[in-house]
Amino acid sequence: MIGLRRLTSVVRPVGSRIVKTGVCKPFYSLSRVNLYSTKTVQLTADTYKDKVSRSPDFKKLEVADIDYFKSVLNDSNSILTDEDDLSFYNEDWMRKYRGQSKLVLKPRNAEQVSQILKYCNEKKLAVVPQGGNTGLVGGSIPIFDEIIISVASINKIRHFDNVSGILKCDAGVILENADNYLGQQGYIFPLDLGAKGSCHVGGVVATNAGGLRLLRYGSLHGSVLGLEVVLPDGTIYNSMNSLRKDNTGFDLKQLFIGSEGSIGIITGVSILCPSRPNSFNVALLGVSSYETVQKVFVETRKELGEILSAFEFMDGKSQILTGRYLKLDHPIESAEFPFYILIETSGSNKEHDDEKLETFLGNQMENGLVEDGIIAQDEAQVKSLWSWRESLPEASNSAGGVYKYDVSLPLSDLYGLVDAAGEKLAEAGLVDMDDESKPVVGAVGYGHVGDGNLHLNVCVREYSKKVEEVLEPFVYEWIQQHKGSISAEHGLGFQKKNYIGYTKNENEIKLMKQLKAHYDPNGIMNPYKYI
Amino acid sequence: MIGLRRLTSVVRPVGSRIVKTGVCKPFYSLSRVNLYSTKTVQLTADTYKDKVSRSPDFKKLEVADIDYFKSVLNDSNSILTDEDDLSFYNEDWMRKYRGQSKLVLKPRNAEQVSQILKYCNEKKLAVVPQGGNTGLVGGSIPIFDEIIISVASINKIRHFDNVSGILKCDAGVILENADNYLGQQGYIFPLDLGAKGSCHVGGVVATNAGGLRLLRYGSLHGSVLGLEVVLPDGTIYNSMNSLRKDNTGFDLKQLFIGSEGSIGIITGVSILCPSRPNSFNVALLGVSSYETVQKVFVETRKELGEILSAFEFMDGKSQILTGRYLKLDHPIESAEFPFYILIETSGSNKEHDDEKLETFLGNQMENGLVEDGIIAQDEAQVKSLWSWRESLPEASNSAGGVYKYDVSLPLSDLYGLVDAAGEKLAEAGLVDMDDESKPVVGAVGYGHVGDGNLHLNVCVREYSKKVEEVLEPFVYEWIQQHKGSISAEHGLGFQKKNYIGYTKNENEIKLMKQLKAHYDPNGIMNPYKYI
The missing domain is CATH 3.30.465.10 (Uridine Diphospho-n-acetylenolpyruvylglucosamine Reductase; domain 3)
Structure with missing residues (x-):
């Protein structure tokens, strides 16, 4: 990492222009190659056969139905019935879920969607709406024979x-x-x-x-x-x-x-849409505790207020794993810190942004909150610093597997969940970073402090019932006790449909079910999921 | 306005710290003194007797009901039945609407509200929820004998x-x-x-x-x-x-x-809640057309992006009226401009904000968009510049009365409504700024360009049927043709309940009515209003 400037107690590096395009973060796109693997994904209906069964309320697709859809769409490219064509739409990109739809419809406008849905509703044909199929909870994949309505051709x-x-x-x-x-x-x-x-x-x-x-x-x-x-x-x-x-x-x-x-x-x-900022800065900092992370966050909001665009934290363990995975020394070489913070600013005036960031970091080093750190000097360095955050999902998975929890918690409790999960695993004697005989490498935490969003990754050498039993329902119960959300951004989909009670109370769930029934009395829309 | 600095083509004034507290804008609070006037407000039920009548579905209040509420609230201060006590809650602060409620309930928590509403729903007693009673469309005032539920005592x-x-x-x-x-x-x-x-x-x-x-x-x-x-x-x-x-x-x-x-x-x-900015700047600029206002807005978003906190425009006529009302010369004395722009910035670093604003204004003068302008140098000047925007509502009303329209329109059409209304009034021979024999002084426009929100004020010497007939439904139809909203921020309440069709389409209205029926099947909540 030669070329990155080490912070000293007073920071005055020379800023350089950084282009945002270089900073886009391919968290999921790397794994997308999996799509072309030949391994067959198990049918969701088989994997979860004790939990879900096809509703007899829904009609089965008949030739007459397909004829109707042909009359609406009037274009053979908009109707897919060939099994090979269907497989892309029947599987999610993580290859965790696989449905059995026999029909994909690709309408070209709202009017066509309307005719399709009206017909399906009358005939009680279940449907799954699908977009880019990049979801993480199986929300856009059929479970049984639901018709897939893809909006990919409505794209102007x-x-x-x-x-x-x-x-x-x-x-x-x-x-x-x-x-x-x-x-x-x-x-x-x-x-x-x-x-x-x-x-x-x-x-x-x-x-x-x-x-x-x-x-x-x-x-x-x-x-x-x-x-x-x-x-x-x-x-x-x-x-x-x-x-x-x-x-x-x-x-x-x-x-x-x-x-x-x-x-x-x-x-x-x-x-x-907001105006595109023309100045970007990234800094990576080492601090001594999660409490300090919170303190630095408050100071950041005060001093960088209007130009702050990211405030990510990562724990020390996650950085050690990432270093092993990337086969690189950490950019902050001086010491191993319990926590790291990545700050991004974006604004309309590069000079002002540089000065704000430098003054801010100087203040944080003088008051002792930040112990060491680095500011990127060019686009390559921006990418390099971001990679210590971006590579985390893959690093977490590199020992063999990972149990992922995308949760939201009040800030003060955010990291507590990682500690609690780590302790539970330690008590059960399941975890060791270096001892290959233990199933768990470690429980690591990172996320968007600004949004109260934690990613808890339990990195394992192999998936095991024992580990699962320690983690669940413990993790969900912990989130519930601390008034968090079991799904910060990924949604409920199929995966978390049954866990909503850990985050929402009885009245909320009742009102949601009423609303679902109000708009979709036949239940044809994306069944077996959400609520 | 001695002490305000005139802009020259390159601007470098010395900035001074400005405290936000001084900038709060008492648009409505001045008129609040009306509350203590002795004039009796006509009952809404009488004013609009051809448009609304009490629903026979609602039960009339009985002693047994009041006894029940006493058992819930258990506190004589929380139940008002005395006519004098009730008048504050029965009238809006503009003294446009007056209801006939015989009962105000002031619960202290959600549990008490729950017991009250459950009872009212079962008994079909209509209710009006009330907050600070500062609404502009009569939404929180009963029309007939609805029970007023004030949340004023739920205030921690x-x-x-x-x-x-x-x-x-x-x-x-x-x-x-x-x-x-x-x-x-x-x-x-x-x-x-x-x-x-x-x-x-x-x-x-x-x-x-x-x-x-x-x-x-x-x-x-x-x-x-x-x-x-x-x-x-x-x-x-x-x-x-x-x-x-x-x-x-x-x-x-x-x-x-x-x-x-x-x-x-x-x-x-x-x-x-965001962090409180510690630096504020205000500038007032003169430009030659509404088209230029839009161009300056685009430049402002680009150059001031993250520190921009207000972008208000006012037409020339509105400033002439305000000058007469305030008995002051306009701060930009050099010429009368067709349009004025007030820009406020707020940020975390006074020096940076000053420099951004000055550079921006210099650029706008050099490229010819801004013809003249002023930057406030201290808090008094900030207040003084804001007063040319804040005094507009009272100035509009000062000749005798004002027809007010709070509308939202796509930015390119925003000012077109003022022109259109002005032309209609001119065609009808009703308008002259100085000729006292004409009922209309002028149609003036101002508002938040950033939000697409226009205030059209038709300033009159007296209210007249003739003027009303020229303005309505013309104004609403114009808004509808240009895909605007007949209520940008004031809401529907009682005043605009019947006009929603000018902004929302049939399906939207149908869905809203379904939703109202879904949650309030007996229609007890704030009847005769909204949807």
């Missing part, structure tokens, strides 16, 4: 207003395409995530994705201005307006943000 | 986490008290408005208030993290968590943001 940019920054586009536009388009106009999509090359704008909204810009640009509930959604009965709900302020009745679109295809299919999105 | 700060910036408080906490409390911790409430000294946090959420910080901190749909709400059947929906990210099911709380008391009573709010 509809309009962009370069005064207000409001983008209107079809649901099937790939996130990266939307962001590149916006980049040409000097704007930025208010959300970024590793799967950006595959995931759809509509899918991002349907799952209320959080991603890497949430700290700065807030949640989709604030930035989405309007939606076009087809309801199960074929009604097209259209609120694709361009208004930031509109207080005329219930804000219905909010219901569909994060509804995971359970009450409608999003076909269009209107969203407010 | 519950918790503040000074690491995450998450505030949990009762619905009845006055906005200014919440903001002052946050100020002591170095934070700021993400919303500010003129009525802050009276309005409640809960009311702000129930009406989805926009206010003066929306451009910077976004809408409440993004910043509210959780709510405690009592539903008509007494169910307490509680999602008062402290999580920024939580993807476990429908985000139900969103439904209550902006629902104007139509499906539940908000009793608690959890909200994410």
Whole structure:
């Protein structure tokens, strides 16, 4: 890591221009190659045969149904029935879930979706809406023979207003395409995530994705201005307006943000986009405790306020594992710290941003909170520092496997879960970083402090019933006791459908079930999942 | 206006520290003195007797009902039946609406609200939830004999986490008290408005208030993290968590943001608060056209991006009227400009903010977009510049009266409505700025460009049927044609209940009515209003 500048108690490095394109984070895309592996994925219906069975309420697909869909779509490319063609849509990219759909429909507009859904609703044919198929909880994969309705062919940019920054586009536009388009106009999509090359704008909204810009640009509930959604009965709900302020009745679109295809299919999105910052900085710091991480976070918000765009933390163990995986010395070589912080700033004036960051870091070293650290001096160094955060998922998996928990907790308790899981595993005598006879390498924690989002990775040498029994339901119960969420950003899908009670109370669940029944009385939308 | 510095083509004024407290904007609070006037307000039921009549479905209040409420509240101060006591709750502060309620209940917690609502729902007693009673559309005032449920006694700060910036408080906490409390911790409430000294946090959420910080901190749909709400059947929906990210099911709380008391009573709010900026700047600029206003807005977002906190525009006529009203020369004396722009920045570093603003203004003068302008040098000057924006509502009203339209439009059409209304009035021969024989002084426009929010004020010497007929439904139809909203921030309430069709389409209205019926099948919540 030659060339990175070590911080001294007063920091005055020379800043260099850093381009954001270089900082996009391929958390998931690396694993995407798995898709082309030949290993057959077990049918979800088999894996979970004791937990789920096909509902007899749903009609089975017949030739007459396919004939009807042909009359609607009027285009052979929009109807897939060939088994090979279907396999891409029947499996998730992690190759964890596999459905048995016999039919994929690829409508080209909301009107076609409406005709399809209306028919399915009347005939009680179950459906699964699908976007880019990059989900992590099996939400867009059929369990049995549900018809897959892919929005991949509904994929046009509809309009962009370069005064207000409001983008209107079809649901099937790939996130990266939307962001590149916006980049040409000097704007930025208010959300970024590793799967950006595959995931759809509509899918991002349907799952209320959080991603890497949430700290700065807030949640989709604030930035989405309007939606076009087809309801199960074929009604097209259209609120694709361009208004930031509109207080005329219930804000219905909010219901569909994060509804995971359970009450409608999003076909269009209107969203407010911020101006693209032209200056980026990244620093990596070593601190002595999680308490200090929190203190530095408070100081960061105060001093870097409007230019702060990421505040990620990683524990020491995670960095040791990452170092082994990358076969590299850690960029902060002076000592092994219990915690590391990665700070990114982005703003409109490079000189000002540099000065703010340097003054801030100087202050933090003088007051003793930050013990050592590094500021990236060019784009390569930015990438290099980010890689110590980005490589963490793969590093966690490198010993043989990983139990992953994507949770949200009040900040003060955020790291407590990692400690608690580590202690439980130690008590059971299951964990050792170097002893190959133990099933668990370690429980490591990292995440977005700014969003209260922790990734707990229990890195194992092999999957084992014993480890699972120590972890579950313990982890979920711990989250419940500390008023956290068992799913910060990945959603419920199929995987966490039955765990919602750990985060939501009885009344909330009752109201959600009522709402589901209200909009989808026949239950045809994405069955066996969500709520 | 001695002491304000005139901009030259390159601007380098010396910045001075400006404290935000001095900049709060008492748009409505001045008129609040009206409350103590002795003039009797006409009963809403009489004013609108051809439009609304009491529903026979609702039970009339009996002694037995009051006895029940006494048993719940167990405190004579919490039950008001005396006519004098009731008048404050029966009238809105503008003295436009007056109801005939015989009972005000002031519960102290959600549990008491639950017992009250459950009873009312069973007995079909209609109710009106009420917060600080600062609404502008009669939404919190009974029309007939609805029971008023005031949340004024549910008014405690519950918790503040000074690491995450998450505030949990009762619905009845006055906005200014919440903001002052946050100020002591170095934070700021993400919303500010003129009525802050009276309005409640809960009311702000129930009406989805926009206010003066929306451009910077976004809408409440993004910043509210959780709510405690009592539903008509007494169910307490509680999602008062402290999580920024939580993807476990429908985000139900969103439904209550902006629902104007139509499906539940908000009793608690959890909200994410940003760090309080410590540097503020204000500049007032003169430009030649509305097109230039838009161009300057684009440049502002680019150059001031992260520190921009207000971008207000005012037309030339509005400034002439304000000058007459304030009896002052305009701070930009060099010429009368067709449009003026007020820019506010707030950030964490005064020197950086000054430099950004000065460089930006220098650029705008060099490229010819901005023709003249002024930067405030101290707090008094900040107030003075803001007063040319803040005094506009009173100035508009000073000739005798004003027809006010709070609308939202796509930015490119924003000012078109003012032109269109002005032309219609001119065609009808009704308007002249100086000719006292004409009923209309002028149609003036101003507003938050950043939010697409226009205030069209038709300033009149007297209210007249003729003027009204020219303006309505013309204004609403124009908004509809240009895909705007007839209510940007004030809401529907009683005043605009019947106009929703100008902004929302048939399907949207149908879905809203279904939702209202779903949560409030007996229709007891805030009847005769909203949807």
